[in-house]
Amino acid sequence: MILSCGEALIDMLPRTSTAGEACFAPYAGGAVFNTAIALGRLGAPSAFFSGVSTDMLGEILADTLAASKVDTSLLARSDRPTTVAFVKLVNGQATYAFYDEATAGRMLSEDQLPALPDAVSTLFFGGISLVNDPAAATYEALQAREAPARVIMIDPNIRPGFIAGKEETYRARIGRMVARADIVKLSDEDLHWLEGAGDLTALARGILARGPKVVFITEGAAGARAVTATQDRFVAARKVTVADTVGAGDTFNAGALAALHEAGALTKSRIAALSDAELDAALTLGTRAAAVTVSRAGANPPWREEL
Secondary structure (H helix, E strand, O other): OEEEEOOOEEEEEEEEOOOOOEEEEEEEEOHHHHHHHHHHHOOOOEEEEOEEEOOHHHHHHHHHHHHOOEEOOOOEEEOOOOOEEEEEEEOOEEEEEEEOOOOOOOOOOHHHOOOOOOOOOEEEEEHHHHOOOOHHHHHHHHHHHHOOOOEEEEEOOOOOOOOOOOHHHHHHHHHHHHHHOOEEEEEHHHHHHHHOOOOHHHHHHHHHOOOOOEEEEEOOOOEEEEEOOOOEEEEEOOOOOOOOOOOHHHHHHHHHHHHHHHOOOOOHHHHOOOOHHHHHHHHHHHHHHHHHHHOOOOOOOOOHHHO
16 A cells, blocks of 8 residues: 555635636645555555544545545544645646644644554655644654655655745655655756756755665656656656646656555565566656646546546
């Protein structure tokens, strides 16, 4: 089972009312939540861990997970409110305004960490859940606890506006979590934000030198790359009409993990020795699934039969 650990929130997406007025519509979302949903829809054994409210919006989150075949038994439920993010789209690119103070997700604490069943082979971390304490420290503690025995993947999914004033602490945490991870996924923009200018493969190899075995890099409409100490594999993206990019990277993560699960590769030893064919399959399923997500509004990952 693949356990996605991180934020679950309500995205308020821009819409136009029947009267022609600008308005917002609520959609269940969050980067890590989207990955859990996409894994379930792609047929991988998916579970989700986060602080989730018992309020009306929290029930939407829990019901949405269950409808996509995601195990919700490890959720840390509380009566704190649900995080809400208002989304602005410019030429299909999303920017966000978050309302996160004192929420069920933000206030997740280490005493809420669950004992994980043996069926959990892999943990996935990322998103805005790694920015603000106490939740960020809680997820890092879970990663540190489980990294010796289980496969770890991280996608920081960096939001520079969200980390303003916290960059030093955030960079230090991401550095520690990347070093513990087996798989790191970054967009090309995220990679440059972390490592500066330079060739993508060379920058990825710098990350590999700190401990990870595989770095996936998404390059927008061009495609995606997988870099190991000896391999540099690239798969072109499928050409589609883009509605928006909400959830694209999250869906790629799920596709890559689902393909590695299908290959029986989600163990420490196998991740360290992936073949070209296995890397290509991960890139292919990730880009195919993401292409469907960007072709429709909001974070709406495909079911496997849609591929």
